[in-house]
Amino acid sequence: MSEAKIPVIKMLERKKAKRKRIKPTIEEVVSNLPDYEVKTNILDFIAYLKKNKMHPIQASMNSWKITRKACVVCYLRVNLEAGTVQVQPILNEYRHDSLSDELKEIVWKNKKGACGTRCHNCSYKLKTIFGKEYKDACGNVVSFINPGIEEIECIKELLELRKSVIRNGKLMPLMPRNFGLS
Numbered sequence: 001m002s003e004a005k006i007p008v009i010k011m012l013e014r015k016k017a018k019r020k021r022i023k024p025t026i027e028e029v030v031s032n033l034p035d036y037e038v039k040t041n042i043l044d045f046i047a048y049l050k051k052n053k054m055h056p057i058q059a060s061m062n063s064w065k066i067t068r069k070a071c072v073v074c075y076l077r078v079n080l081e082a083g084t085v086q087v088q089p090i091l092n093e094y095r096h097d098s099l100s101d102e103l104k105e106i107v108w109k110n111k112k113g114a115c116g117t118r119c120h121n122c123s124y125k126l127k128t129i130f131g132k133e134y135k136d137a138c139g140n141v142v143s144f145i146n147p148g149i150e151e152i153e154c155i156k157e158l159l160e161l162r163k164s165v166i167r168n169g170k171l172m173p174l175m176p177r178n179f180g181l182s
Contacts, residue, residue: 026056026064026076034083038146042076042085045152054159073162074155087144089158092165094130099157104130106154112143 026046033039049056049066054073056064063077074089099107107130142158144151 023058026058026078029062029078029080030085032080033078033085035146037148038083038085041147041149041152042087045087045147045155046076048156049159052159052163054163068163069166071166073159073166084146087147087155089142089144089155090162091142091158092162094161098161099130099154103154103157106151107142107158110142110144110151112141 030039030042054066054068056066059065065072066074072090077086144155
């Protein structure tokens with residue numbers, strides 16, 4: 001090969017490398033969180049997700065949708081500047097006795113704002129969240145920020161409920177339009 005072609009080939013390789021962006025894995029991003037407890041809880045949660053065949057797919061920068069059989073079960077977002085992680089499980093209309101009273105209290109405590117202010121044109125509304133009536137709730141209105149061990153256990157139970165809906169073919173379509181930290 002002539003010496004004149006070598007710089008051209010290197011230049012083309014650099015351009016090709018610039019075009020191909022390598023996305024960090026969810027574990028790599030979470031590992032950069034400053035709080036050791038939050039980092040450990042979320043890494044353990046991610047291991048649980050993968051063990052249970054729920055797959056993180058990067059939705060945007062530092063944001064992942066977690067799927068099971070091509071259906072979204074939750075969203076996970078990492079804000080490295082603020083040092084926070086937000087886990088947003090997707091809810092359906094569940095029977096009021098689907099969760100223990102302790103877990104229901106955790107869910108109700110983590111209901112964030114009114115549906116219309118959070119997701120703008122939500123694809124469906126919920127009348128109740130585990131027996132508690134709301135006029136402003138939807139499937140993505142519950143959000144856990146920097147969840148501790150109790151909250152992670154609650155999220156796991158919510159994901160198991162979501163998986164049973166998927167398994168039974170009773171899944172309501174849901175495409176949240178706005179996912180961000182509140």
